[in-house]
Amino acid sequence: MQSVYVDMDDVLCQTAQHFLTILERDFGKRFTFEQLTDFDVGQACELTVDEKQELYRIVHQGEELLNIPPIPGAVDVLQQWSAAGHDIAIVTGRPPDTYEPSVQWLNKHGVPHNRIFIVDKYGRFAPDGSQCISLEALRNHTFCWAVEDSPIMAMYLASQMKMPVALLDRPWNRKDTNHELVSRHHNWIEIAQALPSNNP
Numbered sequence: 170m171q172s173v174y175v176d177m178d179d180v181l182c183q184t185a186q187h188f189l190t191i192l193e194r195d196f197g198k199r200f201t202f203e204q205l206t207d208f209d210v211g212q213a214c215e216l217t218v219d220e221k222q223e224l225y226r227i228v229h230q231g232e233e234l235l236n237i238p239p240i241p242g243a244v245d246v247l248q249q250w251s252a253a254g255h256d257i258a259i260v261t262g263r264p265p266d267t268y269e270p271s272v273q274w275l276n277k278h279g280v281p282h283n284r285i286f287i288v289d290k291y292g293r294f295a296p297d298g299s300q301c302i303s304l305e306a307l308r309n310h311t312f313c314w315a316v317e318d319s320p321i322m323a324m325y326l327a328s329q330m331k332m333p334v335a336l337l338d339r340p341w342n343r344k345d346t347n348h349e350l351v352s353r354h355h356n357w358i359e360i361a362q363a364l365p366s367n368n369p
């Protein structure tokens with residue numbers, strides 16, 4: 170059976186909202202969710218290189234990651250898919266050293282997962298071929314469908330891997346995501362309806 174590809178940040182976890190909370194709490198900068206019109210939060214919030222580095226350092230601490238709330242509906246839908254016998258692959262672009270807290274988060278919220286892939290989605294790390302794989306190596310795996318929020322990844326999966334992508338509508342992915350294999354959805358209920366449990 171083929172796997173369903175499920176991204177983590179801003180697909181399962183309310184990560185961008187958590188970024189905004191930290192920006193206000195630790196940097197004294199206030200932005201709204203709708204202002205995040207660029208996938209790069211540093212660009213969207215006009216942060217300096219140092220500010221962006223510090224923001225990412227804070228966000229990727231284990232305690233911070235564990236405190237990110239889940240996106241409404243996500244866990245329920247994945248539990249339904251899993252109960253129906255479908256394989257769930259979590260495919261994240263987080264840094265490799267966030268593996269442990271990420272697994273803890275999945276378990277804490279009862280997210281079913283058969284496999285976890287850490288993929289160098291954005292050329293940020295050095296893939297080591299085992300814990301962290303390259304985008305090229307991801308192509309060796311077959312998925313029947315992906316759920317993503319990243320415009321770059323949605324286009325890569327659709328155009329390079331020829332797979333259907335359910336794109337969760339976000340301010341940062343409203344442009345450059347036109348592809349016949351990319352469909353836009355506003356929440357997990359819409360995604361569940363678009364991907365019937367007997368589909369994979």
Ligand SMILES: [Mg+2]
Nearest residue numbers: 176178179318
């Ligand atoms: Mg994401």
